[in-house]
Amino acid sequence: MSNYLRNNDEDARDSTSATRRRRRWLATGVAGLTGAVSLAGVSYATTGVIGPHRLADVKWSTAQQLKDDQGDRHRDERDTRARDRDHGKVREVPCDEEKLIEAIDLANRNHGGTLRLAPHCTYELGAYNRETGSALPTIQQEITIEGQDATITRDAETNFRLFRVADGGDLTLRDLTLKGGNAASFKYGGSRGSQTPAGPQAPNAARPTTGQPTVGQPPQVPGPQLAAGQGVAPGTAQVATPQAASVPNTGAAPKGASAPQAGNAPHAASTPQGSSRQLDATSDGGALLVERGGAARLVKTTLVGNNAEGNGGAIANYGRVDIHDSKLNNNHARHDGGAIFTAGVLQITDTRLGHNTAVGNGGAVANGQGRAKTGAQAQTQGKAGTVEIQQSTIEGNTADHNGGGVFTAGGFVKVSRVHIKENKACHSGGGVYAADTDLHLDHTTITKNHASLDGGAILNTGTTHTTTGRPDNHTDATTTITHSTITTNTAGRYGGAIFNGDTHQPTIDPGFHNKPPTNTTNATLTLRDTNTKNNTALNGGSIFNNKATTNLTTTTITNNTATDSSKTHRVAGGILNNNGTTETDHKTTITNNDPTNCAGTVKNCFN
Numbered sequence: 001m002s003n004y005l006r007n008n009d010e011d012a013r014d015s016t017s018a019t020r021r022r023r024r025w026l027a028t029g030v031a032g033l034t035g036a037v038s039l040a041g042v043s044y045a046t047t048g049v050i051g052p053h054r055l056a057d058v059k060w061s062t063a064q065q066l067k068d069d070q071g072d073r074h075r076d077e078r079d080t081r082a083r084d085r086d087h088g089k090v091r092e093v094p095c096d097e098e099k100l101i102e103a104i105d106l107a108n109r110n111h112g113g114t115l116r117l118a119p120h121c122t123y124e125l126g127a128y129n130r131e132t133g134s135a136l137p138t139i140q141q142e143i144t145i146e147g148q149d150a151t152i153t154r155d156a157e158t159n160f161r162l163f164r165v166a167d168g169g170d171l172t173l174r175d176l177t178l179k180g181g182n183a184a185s186f187k188y189g190g191s192r193g194s195q196t197p198a199g200p201q202a203p204n205a206a207r208p209t210t211g212q213p214t215v216g217q218p219p220q221v222p223g224p225q226l227a228a229g230q231g232v233a234p235g236t237a238q239v240a241t242p243q244a245a246s247v248p249n250t251g252a253a254p255k256g257a258s259a260p261q262a263g264n265a266p267h268a269a270s271t272p273q274g275s276s277r278q279l280d281a282t283s284d285g286g287a288l289l290v291e292r293g294g295a296a297r298l299v300k301t302t303l304v305g306n307n308a309e310g311n312g313g314a315i316a317n318y319g320r321v322d323i324h325d326s327k328l329n330n331n332h333a334r335h336d337g338g339a340i341f342t343a344g345v346l347q348i349t350d351t352r353l354g355h356n357t358a359v360g361n362g363g364a365v366a367n368g369q370g371r372a373k374t375g376a377q378a379q380t381q382g383k384a385g386t387v388e389i390q391q392s393t394i395e396g397n398t399a400d401h402n403g404g405g406v407f408t409a410g411g412f413v414k415v416s417r418v419h420i421k422e423n424k425a426c427h428s429g430g431g432v433y434a435a436d437t438d439l440h441l442d443h444t445t446i447t448k449n450h451a452s453l454d455g456g457a458i459l460n461t462g463t464t465h466t467t468t469g470r471p472d473n474h475t476d477a478t479t480t481i482t483h484s485t486i487t488t489n490t491a492g493r494y495g496g497a498i499f500n501g502d503t504h505q506p507t508i509d510p511g512f513h514n515k516p517p518t519n520t521t522n523a524t525l526t527l528r529d530t531n532t533k534n535n536t537a538l539n540g541g542s543i544f545n546n547k548a549t550t551n552l553t554t555t556t557i558t559n560n561t562a563t564d565s566s567k568t569h570r571v572a573g574g575i576l577n578n579n580g581t582t583e584t585d586h587k588t589t590i591t592n593n594d595p596t597n598c599a600g601t602v603k604n605c606f607n
Contacts, residue, residue: 284341302328368411
């Protein structure tokens, strides 16, 4: 249908002059008229004059328009080629921190590119942007930095992180060391009082406000305790605790801070309840902060000696981070994720995470944020992301609360062909603590980890909510372990290898009679083609199943020990099923556990 209004008045149509109708006819080139005839029609229709001179004018105008269109197209093509050349251009950066800042700023303005640092140079950064909390310009384009064994380090008494990647930014670091970054909460522009900018919408939780971060002592648990990686020992377990990192000064902007730049201020976040001052993503990511919509890739990169007053001693990720063939050692977070905190997508391959510490949860990696509760229950505070760790080593990390190696508060986590060893949790989950998580471990070795409370190697639990005085248990927590070895782990209380189920003040009913399982299932644990051996706990030397479901297929549970000498309740060195359901197939072997193989109802288990 035409967009024009039709005139249905026949008289009006007939009154149109013959000259006007002729002009319309000529202008449309009716009857197949083309070339000069059509041009002549256009000339007459527009001016009422026809002749060779007018026809020439029309021809010239048409040719000029075609020429202009071609010129615009050529200019667009030249601009596109120029952008492609700029993006692919490699810029050499002299061994000068000011030149590095200029090079990143230029790459941001020229559609990205590759920066090649001076070989073996140390770039010492002494000032930062008060709007972003970072020393280097915010990454806003696709930028690659070829380190050539160079180091970028903080060289100032003031505290700031090194890199920040904004929405749309894409940073690749290769053959580079990031050292000494220290993310701290700071005042926006130095003139807005206590208002602080937030990066992404980070999860908030109450955090320490003043003084040095105090690494809590392990709780005193009655009964025999175990030292990490050792056999049975009387008394209380002594758990090594990380040395606290210095706390960044969060007062007024220091003299070394550069003037704020317009347009880079992130949105402010709300103040968490119970906190005397505002802490948000500005205190996350000591070396690198990746915001939502941003991405970073680290190849042959070392992150060492970085600190965050919030989450992620080395890296805080709310977008996507891929780490390959790298090292993250001796980093510290005052809250969660000694090396890495993630609420986005994280992939780690061929990488070592060693001797990192967190005052909160996740000595090496924290997926989502948690807060310690009585009885080692971690209530989730922020959304978790997706994590995949392959062919890597997680060793010697410590968490003051849960998850000495890895802590995850939801989402999906896959661990494949990884060594998780000699990590410590001052509460629970010496190797891995998983709450409300879909966790998969395959071809993984978990050895010599220690938890002061429950789950020397692994703790799997659903978050417990209390309503009307009764626990309302969820089944969101599922852990599947295949083709793996869990050996020589220790727990001060329950589950030397694995604690599965409700962590809210777990107690063993007195007496020796087996009770039917409860109707609630807090978590589900599945083991296939897996071997658990030489693990030790007060009770449930290998597995403690508490108000949950455990399924074993073609699995071996042998030479595990429970040290509880009580004569008033059940004790099992292999599996203690406490008000839950434990199923085994005929190919599963449960033997040579001390003092007994099983307690509670465990199918196909014989003492």
